[in-house]
Amino acid sequence: MRLSELGEFGLLRELERRGLAHGIGDDAAVFGDGFVVTQDALAEGVHFRLETTSWRDLGYKAAAVNLSDLAAMGAEPAGLLVSLTVPDVRVEDVLDLYRGLTEPGFAVVGGDTTQAERVTVAVTAVGESARVPGRAGAKPGDFLVVTGPLGGSAAGLRALEQGLDGFDDLVERHRRPPYRLDAARRLAPTAHALLDLSDGIASDAERIAERSSCRLVIDVDAVPRAPRIEEVGDDPFWTLGEDYELLAALAPDDPVQEDFTVVGRCEAGEGVELRRDGELLELAGWDHFRV
Amino acid sequence: MRLSELGEFGLLRELERRGLAHGIGDDAAVFGDGFVVTQDALAEGVHFRLETTSWRDLGYKAAAVNLSDLAAMGAEPAGLLVSLTVPDVRVEDVLDLYRGLTEPGFAVVGGDTTQAERVTVAVTAVGESARVPGRAGAKPGDFLVVTGPLGGSAAGLRALEQGLDGFDDLVERHRRPPYRLDAARRLAPTAHALLDLSDGIASDAERIAERSSCRLVIDVDAVPRAPRIEEVGDDPFWTLGEDYELLAALAPDDPVQEDFTVVGRCEAGEGVELRRDGELLELAGWDHFRV
Numbered sequence: 242m243r244l245s246e247l248g249e250f251g252l253l254r255e256l257e258r259r260g261l262a263h264g265i266g267d268d269a270a271v272f273g274d275g276f277v278v279t280q281d282a283l284a285e286g287v288h289f290r291l292e293t294t295s296w297r298d299l300g301y302k303a304a305a306v307n308l309s310d311l312a313a314m315g316a317e318p319a320g321l322l323v324s325l326t327v328p329d330v331r332v333e334d335v336l337d338l339y340r341g342l343t344e345p346g347f348a349v350v351g352g353d354t355t356q357a358e359r360v361t362v363a364v365t366a367v368g369e370s371a372r373v374p375g376r377a378g379a380k381p382g383d384f385l386v387v388t389g390p391l392g393g394s395a396a397g398l399r400a401l402e403q404g405l406d407g408f409d410d411l412v413e414r415h416r417r418p419p420y421r422l423d424a425a426r427r428l429a430p431t432a433h434a435l436l437d438l439s440d441g442i443a444s445d446a447e448r449i450a451e452r453s454s455c456r457l458v459i460d461v462d463a464v465p466r467a468p469r470i471e472e473v474g475d476d477p478f479w480t481l482g483e484d485y486e487l488l489a490a491l492a493p494d495d496p497v498q499e500d501f502t503v504v505g506r507c508e509a510g511e512g513v514e515l516r517r518d519g520e521l522l523e524l525a526g527w528d529h530f531r532v
Numbered sequence: 533m534r535l536s537e538l539g540e541f542g543l544l545r546e547l548e549r550r551g552l553a554h555g556i557g558d559d560a561a562v563f564g565d566g567f568v569v570t571q572d573a574l575a576e577g578v579h580f581r582l583e584t585t586s587w588r589d590l591g592y593k594a595a596a597v598n599l600s601d602l603a604a605m606g607a608e609p610a611g612l613l614v615s616l617t618v619p620d621v622r623v624e625d626v627l628d629l630y631r632g633l634t635e636p637g638f639a640v641v642g643g644d645t646t647q648a649e650r651v652t653v654a655v656t657a658v659g660e661s662a663r664v665p666g667r668a669g670a671k672p673g674d675f676l677v678v679t680g681p682l683g684g685s686a687a688g689l690r691a692l693e694q695g696l697d698g699f700d701d702l703v704e705r706h707r708r709p710p711y712r713l714d715a716a717r718r719l720a721p722t723a724h725a726l727l728d729l730s731d732g733i734a735s736d737a738e739r740i741a742e743r744s745s746c747r748l749v750i751d752v753d754a755v756p757r758a759p760r761i762e763e764v765g766d767d768p769f770w771t772l773g774e775d776y777e778l779l780a781a782l783a784p785d786d787p788v789q790e791d792f793t794v795v796g797r798c799e800a801g802e803g804v805e806l807r808r809d810g811e812l813l814e815l816a817g818w819d820h821f822r823v
Contacts, residue, residue, distance in 0.1 A: 261627065284646060284652070330535060
């Protein structure tokens with residue numbers, strides 16, 4: 242069987258079943274007393290093209306997606322390690338990459354650089370968390386909240402690829418995604434479940450549903466959307482990934498929900514329901530291998 | 533200026549000078565109370581070829597080189613994170629990769645998998661250390677010791693590439709390098725400096741010399757050599773990398789030196805001297821970009 246037949250999630254399940262890995266689907270691993278380590282790589286030709294991405298933005302994004310994972314773990318960043326593979330480019334390009342990597346304000350304290358045909362930026366972010374909400378604690382009755390608008394990054398990428406003008410805000414969302422450390426500081430102390438939206442809300446909600454053994458019901462009309470995304474493409478926004486907003490499950494009496502947008506609730510059952518005007522919509526998520 | 537003109541070490545210096553990174557040349561970064569994190573990536577076409585490397589050996593090596601970094605930091609491994617980029621290969625190949633990754637006995641507790649044209653295995657190893665010897669503490673009068681024979685891995689790679697038969701032991705050194713956790717447990721509590729030999733002893737010794745502000749004098753005749761490496765190539769063994777033995781600087785009265793091979797000593801001064809029969813030999817080291 243090929244990877245594309247099994248899918249990324251199928252592979253994770255197979256690895257866990259055989260005892261070869263555990264927790265790979267999580268945003269980060271936890272060691273000792275709340276020490277959090279996460280790792281994410283951006284690969285040329287897969288996650289970015291050098292024709293449409295500046296070195297500085299590439300560095301910024303590589304840092305941001307990892308800081309977003311720390312946010313999802315309720316962790317304060319302590320530093321970054323960067324493994325870079327890169328062809329024989331200009332030194333100034335690599336310095337720009339590092340300017341982007343350090344722009345959020347967290348130091349690069351380790352890593353290495355190797356010559357290769359293609360650029361890969363593998364970042365490890367390290368942080369400390371007083372409480373890791375995880376994905377397994379959502380309960381029937383919980384409210385679901387998100388920290389910001391969805392769909393902007395994927396629409397920005399499409400505008401970029403199709404050479405469409407006038408979508409600078411969306412392109413910016415794609416090039417320089419947010420990392421919601423501020424929101425995480427408010428959500429993490431009490432959230433029943435917390436993750437960052439990297440694969441689309443439908444697919445990411447499924448992870449909470451599976452780990453928490455409950456059903457997540459999302460009212461798609463309540464979900465904040467980035468402006469004008471329907472002018473760029475007609476994929477439903479809940480299938481669009483890389484927004485890096487947070488999705489949290491909060492107790493119904495948790496006052497923190499007032500600071501964010503409630504998009505649904507948790508019920509007894511399993512799976513994810515997307516509803517619009519009371520009608521059930523079909524599910525779809527992003528899987529790196531499933532075609 | 534291009535990276536190849538500046539060299540890998542030159543790039544590191546430039547990054548540190550501008551405050552864009554620090555400690556990148558170290559084996560690992562230290563956080564909080566002895567929490568150690570290291571990251572190393574193996575890239576197809578640079579560090580391995582799938583024609584001459586099995587998936588299982590690739591996984592083993594990716595784990596081993598990172599465990600070696602932990603050993604150099606005097607750390608006990610706590611777990612691995614694995615970011616894999618891979619084309620649409622057989623699921624069984626990826627399972628074999630993970631079998632190799634977990635063969636040393638440390639769990640894979642996080643990471644992700646992404647489809648890409650080329651295979652990259654980026655591993656983050658996490659551990660805890662009661663004492664990190666570092667590279668800056670070597671003093672004039674210290675003895676230098678190594679934990680095993682050098683030159684075998686590079687010779688094995690050459691035998692492999694040239695299709696030479698009869699060098700199985702050397703090829704095995706290349707495919708499945710050691711990680712000297714046992715030796716590190718004895719060396720780390722008292723060593724003045726400790727690192728793992730990945731770029732050749734000449735080049736790696738230079739790092740201790742620079743950080744410790746002293747001169748390292750190595751008697752090349754005293755250095756243990758892997759057997760028959762001169763039958764495969766005539767590069768001087770001190771330029772051959774990827775052996776993953778440890779190099780330590782120990783106080784002259786440190787009894788631990790009796791367990792290892794003394795290969796030189798530390799003197800007042802700077803740089804690295806390689807000596808044979810009292811004669812000074814020229815220096816050469818491996819730099820990923822310098823040509």
